[in-house]
Amino acid sequence: MATEEAAKPSPLPPYPEMILAAIDGLGQKTGSNKSAISKYIEGKYGELPPAHASLLTAHLARMKESGELIFLKNNYFRADAPDAPPKRGRGRPPKARDPNAPPKPAPASASPRPRGRPPKAKSPLDAAVAQATAGMPKARGRPPKKARTEAAPAAPAAAPAGGDGSAPVKRGRGRPPKVRPAVASETAAA
Secondary structure, three states: OOHHHHOOOOOOOHHHHHHHHHHHHHHOOOOOOOHHHHHHHHHOOOOOOHHHHHHHHHHHHHHHHHHOOOEEEEEEOOOOOOOOOOOOOOOOOOOOOOOOOOOOOOOOOOOOOOOOOOOOOOOOHHHHHHOOOOOOOOOOOHHHHHHOOOOOOOOOOOOOOOOOOOOOOOOOOOOOOOOOOOOOOHHOOO
16 A cells, blocks of 8 residues: 555646746736745645745746746746736846937047056066066065175164274164163162
């Protein structure tokens, strides 16, 4: 007996047929929403699978994508219905043209300059570098620092720290620490 029940086809028609029958049966001019379609199917066909809500949602979405249904303002319409609203594209619709308005003048000839920023002038040195690196991929990130040469110092030498003529002391980075004056009590104790 168990095999007979498994082999027996489901008494329910396919979901797309039930959905189209529900939309036709409801006959609403503004379209039918998902809950109304679901209630119609439950009332007409009675026993439905436990996953009816998710099956209905999936089939409605598939039919909307394939173009069988039109979805507008949370309502579904048949695509071939005569009272179905026209399908709109994305974005803002163009302005309505006034038929009595005079025609626009023809656009001026091509502008004397092309739009956008003009290209940089190529120097011979840039062309040689571009030709040399043509086969190599461009390196990513910040380029490495160039090595300093000893022949040309970057900054003039600072004055010596002391009057004794010794080499200047290189200062560290950042703001130097605050120098505190010696307190009179410390000097008297010493």
